[in-house]
Amino acid sequence: xxxxxxxxxxxxxxxxxxxxxxxxxxxxxxxxxxxxxxxxxxxxxxxxxxxxxxxxxxxxxxxxxxxxxxxxxxxxxxxxxxxxxxxxxxxxxxxxxxxxxxxxxxxxxxxxxxxxxxxxxxxxxxxxxxxxxxxxxxxxxxxxxxxxxxxxxxxxxxxxxxxxxxxxxxxxxxxxxxxxxxxxxxxxxxxxxxxxxxxxxxxxxxxxxxxxxxxxxxxxxxxxxxxxxxxxxxxxxxxxxxxxx
Numbered sequence: 001x002x003x004x005x006x007x008x009x010x011x012x013x014x015x016x017x018x019x020x021x022x023x024x025x026x027x028x029x030x031x032x033x034x035x036x037x038x039x040x041x042x043x044x045x046x047x048x049x050x051x052x053x054x055x056x057x058x059x060x061x062x063x064x065x066x067x068x069x070x071x072x073x074x075x076x077x078x079x080x081x082x083x084x085x086x087x088x089x090x091x092x093x094x095x096x097x098x099x100x101x102x103x104x105x106x107x108x109x110x111x112x113x114x115x116x117x118x119x120x121x122x123x124x125x126x127x128x129x130x131x132x133x134x135x136x137x138x139x140x141x142x143x144x145x146x147x148x149x150x151x152x153x154x155x156x157x158x159x160x161x162x163x164x165x166x167x168x169x170x171x172x173x174x175x176x177x178x179x180x181x182x183x184x185x186x187x188x189x190x191x192x193x194x195x196x197x198x199x200x201x202x203x204x205x206x207x208x209x210x211x212x213x214x215x216x217x218x219x220x221x222x223x224x225x226x227x228x229x230x231x232x233x234x235x236x237x238x239x240x241x242x243x244x245x
Contacts, residue, residue: 041180045218046080046101049183052217053082053099058209060086066096072115077106079181086206095206096188107182108172112145112156121147121154129168130157130200132207140166140211144200146191155199157187157207164219166211183218185210 055062068083078100087094100107113127127145134140142159159166160176161183169175176182187206191199 042079042101042103045181045183046078048218049080049082049099049101054210054213054217055084057213059088059090060095060206060209061089063087063094068098072110073100075115076100076110076184077102088202088205091202093202094190095202096186096190097206097210098186098188100184101181102184104176104179104182105173107160107184108169108176111143112147112158112186116147116154116156121149121152124148124153130204132159132166132204132211134208135212140207141168142166142187142207143168144203146199151192152190153192153199155189155191155203157203158185159207160184161214161218164215183214185214 062084064085066083066085068078068081073081080101082097082099085094085096111127113123117123123145125144125146127143130142130144132140132142140159142157144155144157147154147156159168160172162176162179167175185207187203187210189199189202189206191202194202
């Protein structure tokens, strides 16, 4: 009798444990259990992206805004975005840049190897990780791949920025999960008429010049503002305590 009861309930209990485990894992990955006001942080970072993303850096100058596809923005979960084209004043090279600010879950799910084939491109070179050399000897990571269709060849770099670190994670949904928001940059180079390897060199140079400036205006400049706000709140609290006493 005892063995019959065990054989009946053990699978049920194990099933419940599995469901709870999957639910908890999903909660961590989507930020459900963090206790943070993700929407507020996302809105703040998205606004900062759209107001402060540099129009000039190094030898690069913005030559125009480009219109982002609303469907693409929805799929990317973009709370804020930038879509522009830049030109190098020395070489004349052009790079399209698309940046989104989104939750880790949304940012990690929309990658070129998924969206470009659906737009008629085929994968000409599988994604691989590149190391980007920055000023002062620092480095950043990015993925790179190429996509082709008749008469057109694109080189695309993409990388994720979290708290001033630029990474190309193997399993982005997991490695980015503990962050309230993520910046994701795509650098797109039309290498159709370029010599072999030039598109890759152009993309690496573009990101090498952009990342330090992005860090300065988005990450570094944010800290003094938050500190000032925090000090002001502390002073107001102290003043309030004095009145109450």
